[in-house]
Amino acid sequence: MTTTAPPTFPAPALDRLPELTRALAACAATHDRDAELPLRDFELVHEAGLLTATVAARHGGPQAGLADTVRILRALGAGDPAVALVTAMTLFTHAAEARTPSWPAGPLGELLTESARRPVLVNALRVEPDLGSPVRGGLPATTARRAPDGGWRLTGRKIYSTGAYLLDWLLVWAVTDEDRPRVGSFLVRAGSPGLAVEPVWDHLGLRASRSDDVLFTDVPVPADHVAGLSHPGVDGGRDPVGGVWNSLGLAALYLGVADAARDWLLGFLHERTPSALGAPLATLARFQSAVGEIEVALAGANRLVAALAAAVDAGEPGAADEAGGAKVLATRAAIDAVQQAVALVGNHGLARRNPLERHLRNVLCARVHTPQDDSVLLTAGRTALDRSRPVA
Known part of the structure; x- marks a missing residue:
C-alpha cells in the first residue's frame, strides 16, 4: 500500500456538508415511504462536488482519500442513508480506479466526461441468487460468451443491486464461457438491450435505496468494455x-x-x-x-x-x-x-x-x-x- 498521503479534498466542499445533510433529511421520510429516490438528491450531492470526490488526480479530480470519504458518508448518512449508500458505491468505484487503473480508455473517458457535467451513478453488481456474496468464495452464474463481432453477450441475474434503476454504469461480475474460464467486470451502460430492472425490493430498512434485481438477457458488451478479466483466484476477485x-x-x-x-x-x-x-x-x-x-x-x-x-x-x-x-x-x-x-x-x-x-x-x-x-x-x-x- 502506498505511503503517500492523498491530495487534500477542498475544504469549502466539506464545509457544505451540514447544509447538505439538512437538505437530504428534509426529504428522507418521503423517500422512505415511497421507496424511491429522485435524481434531484444526487444533483445536490453532485453540485457540492461530492459525487466525484474520489476521481483520480491524474484525471483532474480531487482524489479524496478514505478519511475525507468517511467524513462525507457520515454526513450523507445522517441526512438520507439511501442517498449515501448509492453515493458510496460511486465513490468506491472512482477510488478503485484511482488506486489501480482497470477501466479501458474508451468507457473511462465517457464516465469522466459525463460525471463532470451531471450526476453519474455507478455500482458493481456481484451478488447472485445462488452464490450470495462472492466474498465467501465461488464463481458467478452470470456468463459472458463471445459474440461474432468480437464483443461479449452477457446473461444472468444480480440481486441486491443498490440504486439499480438510477445507475448509469453497471459493473457486472461474470465468468466467460471459454475453455479456460476467466472472471471480470463487464461494463454495461444503462438502457442496453436485454437489460431489465425487476422491482422486487421490499425491505425493512433503506427502502429508498431500491436494491432491486437486475436481469441480463444476451446483453451486448463491446470488446473494450471489460475490466480486470483474469483467471479465477482464491480471493473471489475482490480488491x-x-x-x-x-x-x-x-x-x-x-x-x-x-x-x-x-x-x-x-x-x-x-x-x-x-x-x-x-x-x-x-x-x-x-x-x-x-x-x-x-x-x-x-x-x-x-x-x-x-x-x-x-x-x-x-x-x-x-x-x-x-x-x-x-x-x-x-x-x-x-x-x-x-x-x-x-x-x-x-x-x-x-x-x-x-x-x-x-x-x-x-x-x-x-x-x-x-x-x-x-x-x-x-x-x-x-x-x-x-x-x-x-x-x-
Whole structure:
C-alpha cells in the first residue's frame, strides 16, 4: 500500500456538508415511504462536488482519500442513508480506479466526461441468487460468451443491486464461457438491450435505496468494455483495499444514521414535558445518564473510524487489517445507540410519525454489508490463536 498521503479534498466542499445533510433529511421520510429516490438528491450531492470526490488526480479530480470519504458518508448518512449508500458505491468505484487503473480508455473517458457535467451513478453488481456474496468464495452464474463481432453477450441475474434503476454504469461480475474460464467486470451502460430492472425490493430498512434485481438477457458488451478479466483466484476477485474502503465507509454511513437518531432524541427530551413532572425530560438524571452513554459510544466509534481511515491513507502498517474489526465495533455502536434511544422514549420511538422509527429500521441494515460480523470475528480469532500458538 502506498505511503503517500492523498491530495487534500477542498475544504469549502466539506464545509457544505451540514447544509447538505439538512437538505437530504428534509426529504428522507418521503423517500422512505415511497421507496424511491429522485435524481434531484444526487444533483445536490453532485453540485457540492461530492459525487466525484474520489476521481483520480491524474484525471483532474480531487482524489479524496478514505478519511475525507468517511467524513462525507457520515454526513450523507445522517441526512438520507439511501442517498449515501448509492453515493458510496460511486465513490468506491472512482477510488478503485484511482488506486489501480482497470477501466479501458474508451468507457473511462465517457464516465469522466459525463460525471463532470451531471450526476453519474455507478455500482458493481456481484451478488447472485445462488452464490450470495462472492466474498465467501465461488464463481458467478452470470456468463459472458463471445459474440461474432468480437464483443461479449452477457446473461444472468444480480440481486441486491443498490440504486439499480438510477445507475448509469453497471459493473457486472461474470465468468466467460471459454475453455479456460476467466472472471471480470463487464461494463454495461444503462438502457442496453436485454437489460431489465425487476422491482422486487421490499425491505425493512433503506427502502429508498431500491436494491432491486437486475436481469441480463444476451446483453451486448463491446470488446473494450471489460475490466480486470483474469483467471479465477482464491480471493473471489475482490480488491482487498476496496474492502477496507467498504468497511470504514459504510461504518461511517451508519454512524451518521445514529447521529441523526441521537439528535432527534435530544430535541425530544428538551420538548417533552410530562404534566406530572412539570419540567422537560432532559432535566432528569436518568435521561441525562442514558444520553451520556449514547454520546460516549458514538464519539468513540466515530473517532475510531476517522483515525483508522487516516492511518490507511497514510499507509500505516497494519491499519488496513483493522478495518473489518472497526466496522464491527462501529456498526454495533450505531445499532445499540439507536436501540437505546427507542427504549428511552417508549412508544414515541416506534411511532411512524417520528423519524426514530425510520432510523432504527435503517441502522439495522448495517449488519448485512460485507464483511459481516461472523467472518470478521472468525478471522480475528484464528489470527490471534495462530499468533499465540506455542512453539514446538
